[in-house]
Amino acid sequence: MTFESHSDPITPDNINSGHETLGELTAEIQVHSAPFRRLVDEVGKTIVGQEGLIGRMVIALLTGGHLLIEGVPGLAKTTAVACLSKAISTGFQRLQFTPDLLPADLIGTQVYRPQTQEFVVQKGPIFSNLILADEINRAPAKVQSALLEAMQERQVTIGGETFFLDEPFMVMATQNPVEQEGTYPLPEAQMDRFLMKVVVDYPNRDEELQILRRYSKTNSAVEVQPVTTPAEVMMARALVDRIHVSQAVEEYIVDLVMATRNPVAYGLDLSELIQYGASPRATINLTLAAKANAFVQGRAYATPEDVKAVAMDVLRHRVIITYEAEAEEKTAEDIVSTILQTIPVP
Template structure:
């Protein structure tokens, strides 16, 4: 059990309080480790994606998953929803989708001669926005209010979405046919962007043996509930973040805006740095990562573990960077190597 003398625990947290919080976290984090194992029964070799989905769930954020078709992105989200006793809606985004198809609309009832609200599929707990970048900008922007404000406006009337509410969106790489790039404002609403790569040879062999059937079923048991998610989130909020760790988080974000101040020659490669929302999300995700490890305090290792996924979609590169074949990931990796770790 960690004690209050640990360098990354706030000095004022108190030994007894820390011990009590650790005991609570140990109990309430177990269902989420079990959830990761349950999803892993179906999904092969995507431990990083599974972990990020659970961190986003615990942080109260939304997740963007990018990868070429056929990498089990949709299946992973479906497995996660099966592991939770809660509402789930899958939305297939297409070029002809309308905002009303997502949030709902007013329908005229001739019998009563009045308009009534017909709620759309967004009114659920877990939302899978499949191939989000195949829909036009109007539909993509219709998600913004729901994702940020946890509410939807239909015909001048506002409806609140039930917690826990989480959007997990999948997208194909923008180089693929029939895709629209997501606006920067919408990208910033996602706590993390996870890039899914091809499985290695051993994993591919395991996929072949497990899934090469005419009817491959998802065998995931329900191991947690919305109430347990909300309890876990309240514990994540109580996880201690010491001043050195807080300063490290701020330095990482500031280095994307003013790289020269951190000895980085990146001014010509970065068009826009990460927003203050990145600072908040990096802290929340680090605390959620600590929670999954059963700890009552966050360390710099927690921050480094999730920093790439929190920052990669928030660093907008210049044309010069593209000409030099530099990506946002390259820039974030260099920042993580350069900024001193406390």
């Protein structure tokens, strides 16, 4: 399991959360977070060596956010989402994005019925709960926009009629490296819609050995058992909203985001490396992700360590580097890492 657990001294400003004591909320969270710890374990029975990806999927599920995944083919991204949907007992759709894809192929369209002489709405595959948008950067801008509108608004419009998407709704989009030919890189404004960007790497030697022994058979399917339901996911989201964030942690989050925009104010010599810093959406998402990380640990309050645990994935795609940074072979991850090491932890 990839969620980081840390102790945090209880101070007067985080003993009480709203009108309930921290102890009462903690007891409730410990009960309702247990299925999500089992969820991680259940998906982990099938997926070997991708604990980070599984953990981020659960955080996105708990916050109502979406994931952008970057990694080479064959790292079980599709299998991970399929297993997650089975463990939640909810709908799953895999969409293969191609250059000839049309928005109607995604959201649906109106179809004429000669028998009744009227148009009826044929809903597209976006009307599901968990969506895998495979190779999103191989589709043209209109298709990307149609998907991202559904992600943001939780609704689509077909022929002047608006349809709301079912909850929980989560998009996990995979992306090829931008240097490959035949791709349409996502604009920065669209990438900002994703809660987190997760970089998936190869498994290590021991994990590769486990994969070999488990799946080098003609029939190697592992049955995933349901451990929670969509109703429990929605109840858990309500509890995540109630998790307490102290003023010190709030200011820490704001300082991390502000340091990407005005690094000089924080004593960082990064101005020539950053073209654009993170938007206010980063502040919101960083707070939500930290609260979800605390929830899975069974805590009613978020700590600075919760923030640090998710900060890289929340910020890496929101920090736009300059040509000078590329010339110096500096990446957005390098900049975020420097900020995390420099900003004092409360």
